[in-house]
Amino acid sequence: MSKYIIKRILVMIPVFFGMxxxxxxxxxxxxxxxxxxxxxxxxxxxxxxxLRHRMGLDQPVYVQYVKWLGRMLEGNLGNSYRTSNPVxxxxxxxxxxxxxxxxxxxxxxVVVGVTLGVLAACRPYSIWDTLASGLSFVGSGMPxxxxxxxxxxxxxxxxxxxxxxxxxxxxxxxxxxxxxxHMVLPTISMAMASAGNYIRQTRSAMLEVMGExxxxxxxxxxxxxxxxxxxxxxxxxxxxxxxxxGMSVPGLVGGAVIIEQIFGWPGMGTLMVLSVTxxxxxxxxxxxxxxxxxxxxxxxxxxxxxxxxxxxxxx
Amino acid sequence: MKKNVFLRDAVGRFVRxxxxxxxxIILVLEILxxxxxxxxxxLDPFTSYPGQFNQAPGNRFLFGTDAVxxxxxxxxxxxxxxxxxxxxxxxxxxxxxxxxxxxxxxFYDNGVRGVIMRIVDIFMSxxxxxxxxxxxxxxxxxxxxxxxxLGFLGWTGYTRLVYSKVLSVKQEVYVEAARSTGATNLxxxxxYILPNAMAPVFVTFSFAVAGNILAESGLSFLxxxxxxxxxxxxxxxxxxQTLSTLMYRPWMWIPAGVVLVATVVCINFVGDGLRAALxxxxxx
Numbered sequence: 343m344s345k346y347i348i349k350r351i352l353v354m355i356p357v358f359f360g361m362x363x364x365x366x367x368x369x370x371x372x373x374x375x376x377x378x379x380x381x382x383x384x385x386x387x388x389x390x391x392x393l394r395h396r397m398g399l400d401q402p403v404y405v406q407y408v409k410w411l412g413r414m415l416e417g418n419l420g421n422s423y424r425t426s427n428p429v430x431x432x433x434x435x436x437x438x439x440x441x442x443x444x445x446x447x448x449x450x451x452v453v454v455g456v457t458l459g460v461l462a463a464c465r466p467y468s469i470w471d472t473l474a475s476g477l478s479f480v481g482s483g484m485p486x487x488x489x490x491x492x493x494x495x496x497x498x499x500x501x502x503x504x505x506x507x508x509x510x511x512x513x514x515x516x517x518x519x520x521x522x523x524h525m526v527l528p529t530i531s532m533a534m535a536s537a538g539n540y541i542r543q544t545r546s547a548m549l550e551v552m553g554e555x556x557x558x559x560x561x562x563x564x565x566x567x568x569x570x571x572x573x574x575x576x577x578x579x580x581x582x583x584x585x586x587x588g589m590s591v592p593g594l595v596g597g598a599v600i601i602e603q604i605f606g607w608p609g610m611g612t613l614m615v616l617s618v619t620x621x622x623x624x625x626x627x628x629x630x631x632x633x634x635x636x637x638x639x640x641x642x643x644x645x646x647x648x649x650x651x652x653x654x655x656x657x
Numbered sequence: 658m659k660k661n662v663f664l665r666d667a668v669g670r671f672v673r674x675x676x677x678x679x680x681x682i683i684l685v686l687e688i689l690x691x692x693x694x695x696x697x698x699x700l701d702p703f704t705s706y707p708g709q710f711n712q713a714p715g716n717r718f719l720f721g722t723d724a725v726x727x728x729x730x731x732x733x734x735x736x737x738x739x740x741x742x743x744x745x746x747x748x749x750x751x752x753x754x755x756x757x758x759x760x761x762x763x764f765y766d767n768g769v770r771g772v773i774m775r776i777v778d779i780f781m782s783x784x785x786x787x788x789x790x791x792x793x794x795x796x797x798x799x800x801x802x803x804x805x806x807l808g809f810l811g812w813t814g815y816t817r818l819v820y821s822k823v824l825s826v827k828q829e830v831y832v833e834a835a836r837s838t839g840a841t842n843l844x845x846x847x848x849y850i851l852p853n854a855m856a857p858v859f860v861t862f863s864f865a866v867a868g869n870i871l872a873e874s875g876l877s878f879l880x881x882x883x884x885x886x887x888x889x890x891x892x893x894x895x896x897x898q899t900l901s902t903l904m905y906r907p908w909m910w911i912p913a914g915v916v917l918v919a920t921v922v923c924i925n926f927v928g929d930g931l932r933a934a935l936x937x938x939x940x941x
Contacts, residue, residue: 353778360779368791483922485871487878488914491897499904506900589781596786600875604898615879618790626791633784641782 350645354638361634362414366407369623414631420624424617429628433610437632439509440602440609442521443528444594450533452587455540456580462541463548464571474541481538486597490531490604497527507606528605532597536590543586547579554578581652588644591637670934677930680923687920691737700731702888714908721908723896732888733913739889740917743803743873748865750808755815756851756858762816763823763854764846773816780813789872793881800883803876807869814861822854829853856935863928867921874917890917 385393401409413419419429462474498506505524510516551557552575560574561567595611602611610629617625672678694700704727714721720729762773789806796802826832827850835849874891876882883889890913897903897910 356775357779357782360776361783364779364783364788365791368788368795479922479925480918483867483925484918485874485878485921487875488894488918491894491903491910491914495903495907592782592784593786595784599786599790600879603879614787614790615881618794618881621794626794630787630791633787634782637782637784 346649347646350642354642358634358638362411362631363407365627365630365634366410367403369627370403370406419628419631422617422622422625424620424622424625429624432613432625433628433632436608436610436613439607440598440611443525443532443602443607443609444598446525446529447532447536447598448587448590448594450529451536452540452583454533455537456544456583458537459541459544460548460571460576460579462545463552466549471545474545477534478538478541481534481536481541484534486531486535487600487604489534490527490601493527493531494604507604509608524605528601528607531604532594532601535597536594539586539590540583543583544579547582548575551575551579577651581648584644584648584651588641591640592633595633595637667934671930674930674933676926677933680926681930683919684923684927687737687916687923688741691734691741694734695731700728700734702727702731702735703886704728720912721906723893723909727886729893729909729912732893733890733916736888736890736893736913737916737920739800739883739887740870740873740891741920743800743807743883743889744866744870746804747807747811747869747873748862750804751811751865752815752858752862754809755812756819758812759816759819760823760846760851760854763820764827764842764850774820777813777816780810783810785810786872786875789876790879790881793876798876798881798884800887800889803873803882807872811865811869814865815858818857818861819854822857823850826850826853857932860928860932860935863924863931867924867928870917870921870924890914 417430419433421427422429422432425432458470458474458477462468462471465471494506497504504526507524509524510520557570557575560570565574598609599611599614601607602609603615606612610632613625614629616622617629720733723729723732758773762770788810792806792810793802796806827845832845832849835845840849873882873889874894877889877891878895880892880895883892885892893913894910894917902909
């Protein structure tokens with residue numbers, strides 16, 4: 343098992359460097375250099391050169407990349423052009439709200455999706471099956487932002503049941519009930535798509551597994567149907583789902599960008615949109631790196647979980 | 658005619674997939690009206706009609722007008738041209754990159770494969786929307802840069818698919834026969850392996866078109882995609898970010914959203930039908 347873990351971590355290393363390089367060179371391709379923003383009319387050409395030298399911009403790009411990488415690994419991502427705060431501080435404030443939202447969405451999506459997928463697979467062509475496949479098609483075809491607007495229109499504007507945005511009603515109070523009320527609409531808007539995805543995957547995985555010999559064997563032994571379904575079939579059907587949870591994380595993060603923006607959720611997505619509008623590259627690079635690391639970490643956890651669930655691949 | 662037996666069976670299976678057939682008919686009608694309606698009717702998505710701001714749907718303006726007095730119906734039709742062409746062109750760019758790479762990675766059993774598949778891993782671990790946002794900012798927000806960005810980021814699906822298909826196709830007897838009669842690697846790949854690995858590519862293509870339309874509308878909704886005054890469904894829905902439009906003027910954003918959702922769902926159903934049609938093992 344430890345050999346397997348080491349192998350998975352070694353595989354991550356080229357992926358990590360590939361991504362850092364891509365992020366760095368992308369932001370270097372941008373028209374205009376960071377110096378342009380700092381030039382004042384009183385500065386002479388020599389002053390600009392000194393500034394360029396101090397910022398290391400007169401060196402070849404690969405040298406800049408290595409230095410940037412070194413600073414980044416120390417946790418120094420530079421300062422935001424927009425707020426002048428250290429990037430790590432600006433992002434740090436935003437991590438928890440995004441984590442709360444995305445983890446809730448992930449949990450809701452998986453629970454609803456797997457449940458409906460199992461129901462649909464147990465009774466093919468029943469009303470459950472129709473409902474589940476209908477929901478999965480709408481979920482995958484309907485962009486989160488349109489669902490969000492419709493939900494706000496119905497439940498906040500027309501019915502006035504739920505708040506239109508934000509994380510808490512008052513800046514000072516931190517009540518759980520209040521937070522939950524603010525989370526209902528963003529969570530539904532984002533979870534529709536992921537639930538739809540898991541419904542489809544669970545349904546086809548279950549249908550495949552139910553044809554296997556060991557399921558017939560379990561039935562032949564006279565086991566009760568729930569035991570057959572949930573102990574014998576579901577555990578094996580869950581394997582591909584675990585992989586697809588890992589693969590869904592990048593999409594989830596992307597969805598959070600749009601949904602946070604609509605609901606004024608104070609997370610990294612809102613910061614990302616703001617930074618892109620201001621061309622605040624240190625923050626954009628910081629967020630991208632943050633998300634990359636989070637995605638790699640989740641993939642690792644999912645790989646390990648997979649190994650726990652499926653003893654065959656440990657060797 | 659002998660080689661068309663598979664095609665004839667596939668068409669038969671597709672026609673029997675009723676949802677996919679209905680979706681295909683809707684899509685064809687939609688594409689025709691997007692292409693032809695501007696030739697028949699006098700549609701103008703850009704002119705602000707003076708004194709006609711925020712008009713509700715009525716006789717003169719079928720779907721009403723927006724906040725600066727432009728005809729919403731014309732904007733939906735013209736927006737469709739933009740959204741659909743971004744979807745199709747980006748999916749084609751991705752296929753042109755992804756299919757050859759998958760073919761090479763599947764065919765050569767050496768370091769080349771490792772490099773290609775590792776690059777695929779890198780691209781797939783990226784949160785697509787975040788990278789799209791950065792790239793569109795670098796290139797400048799427009800329909801053309803969206804096509805390029807979505808196209809150059811979206812090829813990994815094709816590569817994985819073709820790769821795994823090629824792995825099995827290259828074991829077939831007819832490829833071995835070609836090799837033993839002295840066919841070059843290129844001939845083997847292009848003439849014998851590729852045609853037999855292509856079927857699932859069409860399925861991926863249709864899902865890619867739908868995915869690209871969604872990505873375009875998402876970016877345009879954030880104001881980072883196609884810029885006004887050029888209409889797309891995404892930047893029309895963006896109007897609803899103003900609370901008064903969201904509350905009192907639903908005709909400005911709901912029709913655009915409904916057309917967008919209907920289009921994407923129909924394309925997905927067609928993709929589903931194609932999958933069933935091209936893979937005889939799946940029962941409809």
